[in-house]
Amino acid sequence: EPEVTQTPSHQVTQMGQEVILRCVPISNHLYFYWYRQILGQKVEFLVSFYNNEISEKSEIFDDQFSVERPDGSNFTLKIRSTKLEDSAMYFCASSEGTRQGQHFGDGTRLSIL
């Protein structure tokens, strides 16, 4: 069964550093998403991406965040200057359409020191 893959599984970064989280969505999916989940809290929507542009973003997704689909297969989330409160599990997801359910990758645990 096709799956969404994310790398790395765990990223440790110093506060203030830039970090890039990578995702390879399922190949025939057209919609891509990033979510985060702080330990013990709910899954929070960050951004959705379709047709090479952001289609929706949440209040969390401020100027420090950006997304890119650089080569037609990877989908990346960049955090420019990380803060302690960015420590969380970051999930990438993809779907065929907006009304179909999403398939999630197994996440990148981001730890900011």
Next chain:
Amino acid sequence: RKEVEQDPGPFNVPEGATVAFNCTYSNSASQSFFWYRQDCRKEPKLLMSVYSSGNEDGRFTAQLNRASQYISLLIRDSKLSDSATYLCVALYNFNKFYFGSGTKLNVKP
């Protein structure tokens, strides 16, 4: 105000029991709804979409009540492997998904 609200539980039930979860949503313009399950420290996994007419997938039945703005999930004949956190999800603006905080289910032998 929470967009999607769920009873956090935990619901502790014996194997073979029937258990039901409800979830309420605040925005009447939401277009689609889903149930996911999440095991501890794992990614959410799609369980089922929720259709207006209600839908069933094996032991799982989902229903939507737009008038009262809630969705439900019924699990029949609970198995130990059903133990997880069940997440209710609502779609707004065709591209923005709101997750509930989840309802924890413990199925005991």
